[in-house]
Amino acid sequence: MAKTNKGVSSLSHHDNNDATVSELKEKLRGLVNIIVEKKSDYNYTIQQTTTDEAIATLQLLKHFNQNSSFSNKLDQFLVPPLFRCPISTQLMTDPVILSTGQTYDRPFIQRWLNEGHRTCPQTQQVLTHTILTPNYLVRDMIAEWCRERGIELPKLVRDTDEVVTNADRDHLNLLLHKLSLSVSDQKEAAKELRKLTKRMPSFRTLFSGDVIPQLLSPLSTRNALIHPDLHEDLITTVLNLSIHDDNKKVFGEDPNVISLLIDALETGTIQTRSNAAAAIFTLSALDSNKHIIGKSGVIKHLLELLDEGNPLAMKDAASAIFNLCVVHENKGRTVRDGAVQVILKKIMDNVLVDELLAILALLSSHPLAVEEIGDLGAVPYLLGIIREAAASERSKENCVAILYTVCYSDRTKWREIREEEKANGTLSNLAKCGTSRAKRKANGILERLNRSIYLTHTA
Secondary structure (H helix, E strand, O other): OOOHHHHHHHHOOOOOOOOHHHHHHHHHHHHHHHHHHHOOOOHHHHHHHHHHHHHHHHHHHHHHHHOOOOHHHHHHHHOHHHEEOOOOEEOOEEEEEEEOOEEEEHHHHHHHHHHHOEEEOOOOOOOOOOOOOOOOOHHHHHHHHHHHOOOOOOOOOOOHHHHHOOHHHHHHHHHHHHOOHHHHHHHHHHHHHHHHHOOOHHHHHHHOOHHHHHHHHHHHOOOOOOOOOHHHHHHHHHHHHHHHHHHHHHOOHHHHHHEEEEEEHHHOOHHHHHHHHHHHHHHHHHHHHHHHHHHOOOOOOHHHHHHOHHHHHHHHHHHHHHHHHOOHHHHHHHHOOOOOHHHHHHHHHOOOOOHHHHHHHHHOOOOOHHHHHHHHEEEOOOOOOOOOOOHHHHHHHHHHHHHHHHHOOOOHHHHHHHHHHHOHHHHHHHHHHHHHHOOOOOHHHHHHHHOOHHHHHHH
């Protein structure tokens, strides 16, 4: 290793944790002056070292201003090169030796190999095999180096899907920049982002709050002439990103994201609308998001998508509606937006019966929903589903759960339920052969009917 010039290496020996931002700025100013005012006989090695020192100082300033621990960050940027992974440039947690003799951090070189590469990233030599041999010597040296500085060893990363490299970050920044250029550049970048966020779980971790506006900038103008492919790729990217748990809260609490998803439900192609509904579904897995999204007015657009009946989109819309209706306040919104009529129509058309009965069972706890179920003639149809041998246990269970609520809320329906029971023994059969929940509900209805015969005649 080349010997470092004393004037540019003092940062490396600076162990004073009380260093201030002004001291760092002064150091950076001196380094920049050396670089800018270099003489023709300026030694190349010293020039390179000076540049590296300037970059390190700038990085320290950045992290210090972000309220990070200064002493830890100072150590981080002064990690000996031997201890850094050549791919990630970070302190190695699990150093391993490649067949070429080069040492890498296991998760990063494993990802390299998983991507199909069969050469050494540093030397470009073809690998004779892909066996990774633990480098115990370097691992022990890193452990000793950390102990001497009171640094906790980083946790091992076992899942290569969690690995993010500097190259990934640089690539993301390049793609985000392209989103601010011409439409052709935007389309190219959006397609690449869609692909990367689908196949690389690690890439989804790079999208913090300040990245979202850049990602969605082509859509923020609400331009009616936006290219449909660009629209679809960006909305699908949001869907892919929403799968990552840490993104759910960030996206759900960003009004711009929800607004653009609603806009996609209104104006997008059927694929874009379907993916927007799927994004609502994944974001609403978080309970706090259920409240936020429910208040946004998105439910009526999901119902419209369900009502239109496109097979591609109905299931995504139904899944999103179900998730949102787990929260009581969203049940009222969904019922008021006309859900009961839309859902019953689909069920009677034998469309998504299992899924839609599950939603209707949730909604049946709302008084207005019970009233509509009765008015729309759903009771005989629900009893008919229970009688069907081909109906799933889940469907029968939800049917009897809905009927249980109707029976306890609307006495005018007792007569037709009792007549059905006399004719076919539908509820008695379910009470014997149904799921445990179905048996409870069926027995509850039968007991109610048996205790209240005289009320039925006066209803």
